[in-house]
Amino acid sequence: xxxxxxxxxxxxxxxxxxxxxxxxxxxxxxxxxxxxxxxxxxxxxxxxxxxxxxxxxxxxxxxxxxxxxxxxxxxxxxxxxxxxxxxxxxxxxxxxxxxxxxxxxxxxxxxxxxxxxxxxxxxxxxxxxxxxxxxxxxxxxxxxxxxxxxxxxxxxxxxxxxxxxxxxxxxxxxxxxxxxxxxxxxxxxxxxxxxxxxxxxxxxxxxxxxxxxxxxxxxxxxxxxxxxxxxxxxxxxxxxxxxxxxxxxxxxxxxxxxxxxxxxxxxxxxxxxxxxxxxxxxxxxxxxxxxxxxxxxxxxxxxxxxxxxxxxxxxxxxxxxxxxxxxxxxxxxxxxxxxxxxxxxxxxxxxx
Numbered sequence: 001x002x003x004x005x006x007x008x009x010x011x012x013x014x015x016x017x018x019x020x021x022x023x024x025x026x027x028x029x030x031x032x033x034x035x036x037x038x039x040x041x042x043x044x045x046x047x048x049x050x051x052x053x054x055x056x057x058x059x060x061x062x063x064x065x066x067x068x069x070x071x072x073x074x075x076x077x078x079x080x081x082x083x084x085x086x087x088x089x090x091x092x093x094x095x096x097x098x099x100x101x102x103x104x105x106x107x108x109x110x111x112x113x114x115x116x117x118x119x120x121x122x123x124x125x126x127x128x129x130x131x132x133x134x135x136x137x138x139x140x141x142x143x144x145x146x147x148x149x150x151x152x153x154x155x156x157x158x159x160x161x162x163x164x165x166x167x168x169x170x171x172x173x174x175x176x177x178x179x180x181x182x183x184x185x186x187x188x189x190x191x192x193x194x195x196x197x198x199x200x201x202x203x204x205x206x207x208x209x210x211x212x213x214x215x216x217x218x219x220x221x222x223x224x225x226x227x228x229x230x231x232x233x234x235x236x237x238x239x240x241x242x243x244x245x246x247x248x249x250x251x252x253x254x255x256x257x258x259x260x261x262x263x264x265x266x267x268x269x270x271x272x273x274x275x276x277x278x279x280x281x282x283x284x285x286x287x288x289x290x291x292x293x294x295x296x297x298x299x300x301x302x303x304x305x306x307x308x309x310x311x312x313x314x315x316x317x318x319x320x321x322x323x324x325x326x327x328x329x330x331x332x333x334x335x336x337x338x339x340x341x342x343x344x345x346x347x348x349x350x351x352x
Contacts, residue, residue, distance in 0.1 A: 004035030004089030006108050007064075008077035011044045014097040015052045017223070017300065024100040025046055025225065025265060026060035030095025030107040030215040039086055040068045043079040049170035077183055077197040084173050094198075096145075100129070100221040106216050109167045120210025121202050123161025124151050124218035131226040136295025143237070143302050146222045149214045156214055159206035159255050161200025165220045170238045179333040182190065184247045184323070188193075195237075203251035211335040231298065238302060242309025246316055250324035254331065265324045273314050280307045 007025055013017065014348050018040075025038060040053050052066055055064045069081040084092060091113045095101060106126075113119055126146035128134075145164035150156060181204055183195040227233060253268040254260075284294075287300050313320070 002089050003033065003091075003112050004037075005091045005093060006082040006083075006087035006089045007036070007093045007095050007101075007106070008041065008080065008087065008096055009038065009095050010041045010076055010083060011045065011097040012074070012076075012079075013045045013047045013049065014043075015049045017021045017097045017225075018049065018053055019056050020100060020223070021095065021097055022056050023060075024058070024103075025064065025095070027103050028062075028101070028106045029103045030110075032063075034107065034110055035089055036064045036106055037088055037134055038066045039054060039083050040066065041079040041083045042070045043076070044072050044074045077185065080197075083172065084168070087170055087259055090170050091316045092170055092173075094163050094168060095220075096164050096222075097124070097224070097310075100223060101165070102219045102221075105165075105218060105220060108215070112213070112215050112218070113167055113169060115206065116211070116213065119213045119352055120169050120205035120208065120212045121212050122167040122218070123156070123212070123214045124167075124220055125149070125214075125216050125221040126162070126163040126164055127190055128223045129223045130229065132229060134224070134229055135298075136293065136303060137231070137298035138234070140296055140299035141343055142229070143241070143306075144222065144224060147291060148216065150216075152219045153215045153217070154213065156212045156317040158252075159212045159336045160199055160202050161212055161214055163201070164222055165218070166198065166202075167218075168201075169210070172208060172210050174333065175177070175208050176204055179239075179330065181330060185244050195241045199244070199248050200251065201247065203327075204330065207251075207331045208334040231302075234302060234304065238306050238324055239309060240314070242306055245310045246313040246320050247323055249313070250320055251327050254324065254327045260328050262321065262324075265321065269314070269317070269320065272309075276307055276310055278312075280304065280311065283307065307330060 009021065010135065029131060042050050053066070053068060069082065071079040080094065093106070094107055110124065112122055125148055128144070128146045145162040148305055149161055183197055183200045183204070185200045202212055249269070249272060250265070253265055257264055257268060283300055283304050287297065287304070
């Protein structure tokens with residue numbers, strides 16, 4: 001693999017969001033010896049995304065090359081896969097078109113990934129920036145990709161980091177593709193708000209033996225547009241996002257227990273169901289008896305909507321069991337990654 005960084009931006013109708021995103025990339029501070037490129041994947045845009053990106057990038061005096069490719073099949077997962085295949089370098093930053101990377105982001109991502117060859121996916125710390133002041137209910141119950149992912153930097157025990165700003169080791173992706181891994185979740189699909197593809201990728205990489213890591217010094221800003229601050233938009237997002245639960249929960253159980261038996265899966269699934277029942281009951285108690293302002297009440301009602309969506313997933317037990325079997329089959333096919341994890345000897349050579 002070629003040591004270096006590919007910044008991957010997948011966009012659908014991103015003309016309004018891209019200028020600031022590209023500006024932050026052009027302002028990266030990194031050693032001259034660190035290879036870097038930007039790949040913009042146009043995912044069936046209907047606006048002037050491509051022309052604007054070319055014009056905007058031409059404004060900057062930067063050695064980072066910009067390549068624009070097309071993925072006509074709608075869906076963020078498809079666009080990312082197209083970008084993964086095209087990436088020239090080993091480390092791929094998943095920079096959404098509303099992510100503003102800090103000036104040290106590329107250098108920090110490269111450093112951490114080179115120092116720790118066991119990391120398959122590295123998550124950062126997204127700080128929210130809102131186009132308009134957010135409503136109280138969103139501050140209380142925010143499901144968008146952002147915030148601290150752990151108390152401190154290190155391996156994630158739950159094997160999850162959100163996709164925004166994450167850094168993928170291309171070798172990990174190629175390990176999955178070599179075993180014909182095809183995710184069941186497509187993430188954003190045009191104007192649809194489906195999600196979970198980043199979590200499915202995270203779980204699949206963990207099944208191959210790679211570590212899922214968080215670095216609190218890897219900071220970016222996640223710009224939330226005004227249209228995403230409305231209650232109607234958020235309700236749609238919750239309803240469509242809750243559909244991914246039946247895919248992700250079987251992965252979670254397999255990684256948690258490491259056991260392949262269906263009896264174990266059914267017991268763990270029952271415990272998961274009972275956990276959500278208790279959480280729903282506690283939330284209903286809060287709604288009925290705990291004093292609160294209208295914003296907090298709305299937050300509770302939105303969380304209840306999410307829990308109801310997850311509880312409905314348990315009705316499709318056969319589907320979840322099938323997904324569990326497929327996760328086991330994937331794990332058994334994957335070569336398990338075993339690396340010593342002191343600082344990589346390759347790191348100093350590239351940096352020098």
